[in-house]
Amino acid sequence: MSRQYQILHRRFGESRPGLELVAIEEAAVPVTMLRADVLAQERKDLPVTEAFTLQFVERGVDTTSDIAAYLGLEEAHVVEASASLIRDGHLRRHSTGQLGLTALGLEVVRTLAATQPVERPLPVAFDRLTWSLADYQESALIEKRQAEERGMLVLPADRNARIGLDDVTAAEFNALLKADRLQVLRIHKVAVRKHRYLHALLLVFANASRDEIELALCLDDDLSNAHGIALDRVGAVERLGLSVGKPSDRPVLDADLEDMRAEERTVVEGAAQLSVENDTPKGQPAGDLFATGTGGRAPVRSVSVFEHPVLLDEALRNAKRRLLIVAPWVKNAVVTTDFIARLEQRLRARVEVTIAHGYGDDDRGSDEDALRRLENLAGRYERFTFIRLRNTHAKILIFDDVWVSTSFNWLSFRGDLDRTYRMEEGTLVSIPSRVQKQYEHYLGVLGRVS
Incomplete structure (x- = not known):
């Protein structure tokens, strides 16, 4: 840890004008692991026969027999693929027996993927200091007992309240997922699974007259603006009882x-x-x-x-x-x-x-x-x-x-x-x-x- 402290001192020691970096503390950020039941759109690749069927219909080849002939397949395979596409709302069959694209089918042709609504539970971390969803790996979190044994400074939560539907949004989920195959539409329910803590480094700055203290939090070797704002908002200096006292005289050597x-x-x-x-x-x-x-x-x-x-x-x-x-x-x-x-x-x-x-x-x-x-x-x-x-x-x-x-x-x-x-x-x-x-x-x- 000493090498990391040295690097942080060089990078951020003079980042607060008029203040001196007086300490770097191992800290524990309060995190709650949630299970969220969500309604989402899931994009998945189409089977080859269904993909070609949609493409042919889009180009005007609109009977199962003609599509089968182009593909060199038995018509039964194309009929089965067409039935699946009709069931999913991508195709419709006219009274003449010809196939036609729905609006959804047209969109699927453009992306060669299918979009389906799904309901599923998603595990997610909730940072109780910033009071927001967070992209933390559960394996990186520790119990409070472990944090205390390591002498970490346990940071306060933003509020003492139960995390509910008003505290999480579909937009936050989608920002965390960062994937184009699943898009959360609505959150039905959130349930607390366990309370844990995330290891971080707390930087303590103070001025020479000892009457001003500022805090910053380092995650992944960089300062987190969101956590810095949250520490100030919750009054972490006062809640943690932090202060800077008058130092003793330096021992004089020979x-x-x-x-x-x-x-x-x-x-x-x-x-x-x-x-x-x-x-x-x-x-x-x-x-x-x-x-x-x-x-x-x-x-x-x-x-x-x-x-x-x-x-x-x-x-x-x-x-x-x-x-x-x-x-x-x-x-x-x-x-x-x-x-x-x-x-x-x-x-x-x-x-x-x-x-x-x-x-x-x-x-x-x-x-x-x-x-x-x-x-x-x-x-x-x-x-x-x-x-x-x-x-x-x-x-x-x-x-x-x-x-x-x-x-x-x-x-x-x-x-x-x-x-x-x-x-x-x-x-x-x-x-x-x-x-x-x-x-x-x-x-x-x-x-x-x-």
Whole structure:
């Protein structure tokens, strides 16, 4: 997911003038699967004999015997085809025995297909945020329980009402079907089959004074205007309790590291320049915005609020030798089933893992389930050290030769009940000797904890 976040940041990070992209959240769009009983016109190819019979009649060959002679068939076959066409309303038989085209038959000749009214049930998805039919595959939808386990932000529905005939139209169906063989004429009934959720990415923008928040939704790697309008219409910021709080002060590093520190904007511009120099193809990401001091990147650089969860994801996916996390609180919304699975993958890859947490005399700031998950995992792997500290103000991430010192709460950034985002800033150091020194320092501190 980190690569996708990087691409979205590059594409849309500056799409809202005066606002900064402060977070990208995995979100769940409420969807209801419906069964709609519809009356439709179905176009189907005609059997060969019926098609030729219509064409001959249209050209003035209007007796079954003459048509059979032209086709080289026994007349009985043409009589059978004519009877079927008369029954479907495409032909009529005059009192003289000659065949003639009906208006419907003339239209069928032009398209060489038959149109018949049919009644059939159609499965269809209904997006309860935009309150409209949607072209979602049922196999791509998940249950609410799964969304919550993955720490997704469950988005609100447009309204709390039963979906009825007034909410769906034949025109919407036909736009979704995008087929010329079935055209919905009328909807008789809609019935709810199941409630599900669609995975999406929610982009959270805020201004510097923290008094303005805007939301955007990304589906299929692009922003959905319909969902953006719907989020604003339903007051999603207020309903989800989203806010932007005052950030803590950035931890200051040793003077020599501070002198080397490059600001984020400088890093981004440098990556863009590197892309130009290397003739990066259009549409391809311009270098790895979150890379770590290699390929000409600054070895000490700022880390924006947006980058923190991406760096944590990178560590959980790709750490090869070591992973250390220090954070005051541990929340369910971060330590999800997926988080535990990735952490266990690192352990199976023989990565040394250390997680330290704690603030105050008890764990009231953390979630019991999240702590228990980590304790259980630590009990199964000797190379996983899980420690509670008496008080830790430090927020540290170290993986391999990367060290991030920050005011960002690594294990609880999604866990505030009021969903408060903070424009936290940190520093990434990718000088191996300094990272090693810091790693040994924290191991020493943790080793003295009883």
